[in-house]
Amino acid sequence: MTHPILALNHINKSFGPIDVLHDISLTVRAGEVLCLLGDNGAGKSTLIKILSGVHIPTSGTIEMDGAPVSFQSPRDASGRGIATVHQFGGTFPLMSIGRSFFVGAEPTKGWGPFKIFDRKKANEIAIKSIRDFGITRIDDGERLVGGLSGGERQSLAIARAVYFGARVLILDEPTAALGIKQAAHVLRIVNQAKKKGLAVVFITHQVTHAMAVGDHFAVLIRGSIAADFKKGDKTREEITDLMAGGSAMAELEAEIESDAHHAHVA
Amino acid sequence: MAQFLRHPEAGTLFGLLVAYAAFAVLGGQNFVGAQGWSSWLNVAAEVGIIALPVGLLMIAGFLDISVGSVVPASSLTVALISNHYQLPIPVGIAGGLAVGLLIGFINGMLVTRTTVPSLIITIGTMFGTMGLALGLTVLIKGSTGVFLVADPLTKSILGEALGGMFRVGIFWWIGGIALFYYLLHVSPWGNGVFAMGGDAESARNAGISTKRLTVQLYMLSGVVSAFVGVIQIIANSNAQVAAGSSFIFNSIMCVAIGGVSLTGGAGSVIGIALGTTIFSVVTQGVFYSGLDTNLVSIVIGGMFLIAVLTNDSFRNFAQSFSSMAKK
Incomplete structure (x- = not known):
């Protein structure tokens, strides 16, 4: 049997007296999209920070390919192929596509201390990587990142992570700030990353987006996993209900209904 | 060409041509002749050398006010070591540059170890340095000014004026532009x-490693300002504690007029050099035109505001233009 790329076993995290995550166990497999659903404050961002090495869990273990690992810093995690793409893509609006693609890992030519940033090569690789994800509109690596649409920026960030050898892609609310068309575009790219054999952790609170690409779902409520199920096991309404805490949503519906009733009587 | 017009530097170049043409008419023969060129180039060289690292800091999102006191602190150090203590001039120069490196290092450490804005921190180090320089000079020398007569070789490298007009600082400035162009636009470090x-x-x-990069940038700014202090003491043969405060705002003016974004993330060395040129052409042009010298501040202040206001619109234009180009 093959080990999952990444596995969390009974992770707990507390900041001083406040428990943020309780007993989280999750597995992420190659070629699979794990959707992490949860309302604001459910602990999604803390979980991402544990996965990407920003926070160290209070207790519990992390395994990669079946072997225990511990991330002391974001660099540890990225060194092992875990790439995090944040909501706004982590790209630099006033830099050219080629330059921003290679921030921190610039290709150089020349010798000794007189290294030269190889702009031509950087632009070529950046453009090719983005085109591999089906964005054909972009053909000039000198263009500013700020000139790209939100979806294209996300795609650029994902293409960058893939180029630098990411095996696990953590996408933090990639579609939250996007319009419908742009979001669809990003979802298509997520699907392509999955087909390339990457493990994807897709964090979102938009159930529709999650259902479009997810293979596996985990719903996080107040720091615990409230549900863990596979594609097709639950309907959209059931998931939304779960995320909102079920009863809270039902109460709201009842309230609105009775308001409408009162209005009708008056 | 279209590519160039999308940069804020295009605006700076246009402004420079207009300013030069205006003062060529008003200032007449003297201004367009060797005398005029030397006078604005001399001004440009001194502020221009400091504007280069200040510009890099601004692109990185930081300000450095302390340059204004590093310049005189470095001059005084050179003079004290080589005049008062009679040590060789190279030792004095090394001492002056070390002062700049040290203050840059302190700035960098404070900026990266605290959350206080760099403007506030460098205001603090500026006053601290100024007070220390003044106190030590009075303590050691008993006065606020120190003299130093440099040997001919040192003078020819750092303080000579060719034909009695063009100071060698101009060549150091040009060299500095080349060096900083390499650092920012060619080397991977600049990315x-x-x-x-x-x-x-x-x-x-x-x-x-953003902390290391920040400390490097502040040390660069410190040592380059100290270098201008060295040039000043060698060229003028005397150092005053109060000298140098004009560099604080003038360097920021040059950088901003040169199209560097005040909030960081964008700018170019060519822009900084053009901004410096515009600044010095205007200050000297007003003088040559026989106009009221108060005009200098008004014109420079106005250009600064126009530059700051238009820099962002240029960038918005650049971004929207490139996304509209192919749809």
Whole structure:
């Protein structure tokens, strides 16, 4: 049997007296999209920070390919192929596509201390990587990142992570700030990353987006996993209900209904 | 050409041509002749050398006010070591540059170890340095000014004026432009400067050691300001504690007029050099035109505001233009 790329076993995290995550166990497999659903404050961002090495869990273990690992810093995690793409893509609006693609890992030519940033090569690789994800509109690596649409920026960030050898892609609310068309575009790219054999952790609170690409779902409520199920096991309404805490949503519906009733009587 | 017009530097170049043409008419023969050129080039060289690292800092998202006191502190150090203590001039120069490196290091450490804005921190180090320089000079020498007569070789490298007009500082400035162009636009190091100014958090995530880069930039700014202090003492033969405060705002003016974004993330060395040129052409042009010298401040202040206001619109234009080009 093959080990999952990444596995969390009974992770707990507390900041001083406040428990943020309780007993989280999750597995992420190659070629699979794990959707992490949860309302604001459910602990999604803390979980991402544990996965990407920003926070160290209070207790519990992390395994990669079946072997225990511990991330002391974001660099540890990225060194092992875990790439995090944040909501706004982590790209630099006033830099050219080629330059921003290679921030921190610039290709150089020349010798000794007189290294030269190889702009031509950087632009070529950046453009090719983005085109591999089906964005054909972009053909000039000198263009500013700020000139790209939100979806294209996300795609650029994902293409960058893939180029630098990411095996696990953590996408933090990639579609939250996007319009419908742009979001669809990003979802298509997520699907392509999955087909390339990457493990994807897709964090979102938009159930529709999650259902479009997810293979596996985990719903996080107040720091615990409230549900863990596979594609097709639950309907959209059931998931939304779960995320909102079920009863809270039902109460709201009842309230609105009775308001409408009162209005009708008056 | 279209590519060039999308940059804020295009505006700076246009402004320079207009300013030069205006003062060529008003200032007449003297201004367009060798005398006029030397006078604005001399001004440009001194402020221009400091504007280069200050510009890099601004692109990276920081300010450095302390340059204004590093210049005289360095001059005084050179003079004290080589005049008062009678040590060789190279030792004095090394001492002056070390003062700049040290103050830059302190700035960098304070900026990276605290959350206090760099403007506030460098105001603090500026006053601290100024007070220390004044106190020590009075303590050692008993006065606020120190003299130093340099040997001919040192003078010819750092303080000579060719034909009695063009100071060698001009060549150091040109060399500085080439060096900083390499650092910012050609070397991979420069990419980190842009990235840090664009989004420090993302730059850190991408593996750039932002703290180290910040300290490097402040030390660069410190040592370059100290170098201008060295040039001043060698050229003028005397050092005053109060000298140098004009560099604080003048360097920021040059950088901003040159199209560097005040919030960081964008700018160019060519822009900084053009901004410096415009600044010095205007200050000297007004003088040659026989106009009221109060006009200098008004014109420079106005240009500064126009530059700051238009820099962002140029960038918005650049971004929207490139996304509209192919749809």
